[in-house]
Amino acid sequence: MSGSADLESLSRMLAGADRVVAFTGAGISTESGIPDFRSPGGIWTRYDPRDFIFDRYVAEPEVRANSWAMRRAFFAANARPNAAHRALARLEAVGPLATIITQNIDGLHQEAGSQHVIEIHGTAREVACIGVHPVGGAPDGCGFVAPHTWAFEQLDAGVDDPGCPDCGGLVKSATISFGQQMPLDAVRRAQAEVAACDLLLVVGSSLQVYPAAALPGEARRYGAQVVIVNDEPTDLDDLAHLVVRGRAGEVLAAAVAGIDSDAPG
Ligand SMILES: [Zn+2]
Structure with missing residues (x-):
């Protein structure tokens, strides 16, 4: 010091x-206890960085599932x-x-x-609607926002891919992904x-x-x-x-x- x-x-x-x-x-x-993303033992050693690209999140249900799993691990660390x-x-x-x-x-x-x-x-403590098929890394949601626990409750209830209750669009952690504006x-x-x-x-x-x-x-x-x-x-x-x-x-x-x-x- x-x-x-x-x-x-x-x-x-x-x-x-x-x-x-x-x-x-x-x-x-x-x-x-939140590791720097770039540090050894950091989050990139346990998750695929490509799962944090906005367009892939939009295109692939599996990427969204991995993303929710990562968010759960993040909050489980308390x-x-x-x-x-x-x-x-x-x-x-x-x-x-x-x-x-x-x-x-x-x-x-x-x-x-x-x-x-x-x-x-952005914040991991909220989730937000990003629209049905946003393009160009630009969320196009209807305005639906909820605490992150809303998504976890959906997953716990057996919903694999939580969607927006207002417009049916995709819901994503309210963080800025790679490739997102x-x-x-x-x-x-x-x-x-x-x-x-x-x-x-x-x-x-x-x-x-x-x-x-x-x-x-x-x-x-x-x-x-x-x-x-x-x-x-x-x-x-x-x-x-x-x-x-x-x-x-x-x-x-x-x-x-x-x-x-x-x-x-
Ligand atoms: Zn919506």
């Missing part, structure tokens, strides 16, 4: 900021928020944190108590938040995929400070005003505790 000087710098920058936006990736949830999620929820409660933009689909920020969360890759509304809101912040706090993202990779540069262009907290180097460390190397839970808990103790009243 980084030295205490880095932690003090981080704590000071957070306390001095008017509007912090956090951007979080898989690294913030590994301490909750991941809970960790110290990093709790520290960001606390940072929102005490003031400076305006919004969390996350690449994660696990819903752990909300479970930790965060109120303002933009999920640019990004949710434009969420991405636009994320970009607007980055443009309006004075400190972008990147946690647990390798910053290798777009739009994530573009956010630190955009934050700087709008005059914000950039801090990267990650347990290994990222491609964009040179862009950051401060890089704190370490486990997200330890770093954020320590940095936010420093703010708490300074808070008035």
Whole structure:
């Protein structure tokens, strides 16, 4: 873990900021037992990545069955928020944190108590109608949305391929698959938040995929400070005003505790 000087710098920058936006990736949830998709033992070693391509999900019942099996395994692991999620929820409660933009689909920020969360890759905690035969990676659903448990109940009741009760279309986890269009509304809101912040706090993202990779540069262009907290180097460390190397839970808990103790009243 980084030295205490880095932690003090981080704590000071957070306390001095008017509007912090956090951007979080898989690294913030590994301490909750959710493996990074790219890591050894990660999900790709147990499931076929081709099953997560949108057009295949639409075309093949077997792909949909595998996808539901994967979702069951995901929730059976019963991941809970960790110290990093709790520290960001606390940072929102005490003031400076305006919004969390996350690449994660696990819903752990909300479970930790965060109120303002933009999920640019969707959420595994809901399922949604994607229409009878969506083309071009674009969901074309009727608007039906339900908790993920709705699909599990259907499967438990012997329905092999749960369909939309409203229009008969396909139902899919409300996550963004490979080959599926990004949710434009969420991405636009994320970009607007980055443009309006004075400190972008990147946690647990390798910053290798777009739009994530573009956010630190955009934050700087709008005059914000950039801090990267990650347990290994990222491609964009040179862009950051401060890089704190370490486990997200330890770093954020320590940095936010420093703010708490300074808070008035
Ligand atoms: Zn429908």
